[in-house]
Amino acid sequence: MTELYLTPADLVAAGALDWDAALADIRDTLALLRSGAAEMAAENVLPLGADPRAKAYGLPARVGGRFGASGLKWTLHRTEAPAGGEAITSRTVLNDLATGAPLGLVDSAMLTRVRTAALSGAVLRALRPGLQSLAILGAGAQARMHLRMALALLPELRALHLWDRSGNTPVGDALPPGLALHRHDSAEAASLAAGATLACTSAPEPILGPGAMVPGALILQIGFHEVAFDAIDRADAVTCDLWGPYARTSAKSLFQMHRAGRFDEGRLAADAPAILLDGWRPARDASVYFSSFGLNVFDIAFAARLLRRADALGLGQRLAP
Structure with missing residues (x-):
């Protein structure tokens, strides 16, 4: 699989708003967590100012089973949305769990809202x-x-x-x-x-x-x-x-x-x-x-499913090796 970058539009085209698939991802990921086939490491928190809502988070996780991916979500939470922007922005980067090969990069603010x-x-x-x-x-x-x-x-x-x-x-x-x-x-x-x-x-x-x-x-x-x-x-x-x-x-x-x-x-x-x-x-x-x-483990599971689906559908931007 060639490494991909997926925009929010690519994610939707790949099925991000398929709620039945999302429910299945939630249930399967919880079962993998319980069995030890999925894991979340402790988040890294970076304050962005005096307001306790303004923070950046590094959120790593791995998910086995049909997802087969490890990754990191990097997200910034601001107290207010800037002009023309959003209060929360994030990216998720994934690697194949078995080979370590890069799978892709996802614009994941919308995807985070979907899994929540x-x-x-x-x-x-x-x-x-x-x-x-x-x-x-x-x-x-x-x-x-x-x-x-x-x-x-x-x-x-x-x-x-x-x-x-x-x-x-x-x-x-x-x-x-x-x-x-x-x-x-x-x-x-x-x-x-x-x-x-x-x-x-x-x-x-x-x-x-x-x-x-x-x-x-x-x-x-x-x-x-x-x-x-x-x-x-x-x-x-x-x-x-x-x-x-x-x-x-x-x-x-x-x-x-x-x-x-x-x-x-x-x-x-x-x-x-x-x-x-x-x-x-x-x-x-x-x-x-x-x-x-x-739970950031859901972000990794959702992104893995959608990256592989996008690859099969020819969606997203192919990144140079």
């Missing part, structure tokens, strides 16, 4: 089958991708409850018929009106307090620091994608809480493998909090 939304979709389908009402907090690129995922993977969805600090929404020009749209004046109001909540903002301070953690609530935190410690404390079940050494460095609410001495790892009810591979389910009417840290 795919994991959210898998968790929603597992913990809230037949979900009819969903809250999306935020209106940026991550919120828009999560809306795209919800429309594809939640066929019984009948109501969207939206909130963003700016008053914007992630909704584009067209929504399917029969889907009601409700805008709310607060994040908590949107969350309380829905059967599940996707918090997809860059909020530096919590926007959901303990009042949002009512019986039956399911709150997935995708963004930076959106859920108050008191709200997490009130949850009947605290879950996350995976607990690991990043609990010592991540700025996500749950890991901040852990480092503040307010959450012990032993309190974790389940992680993504337990939910998606083992069938863990909460008690009826339990309130559930899910922290989506973002």
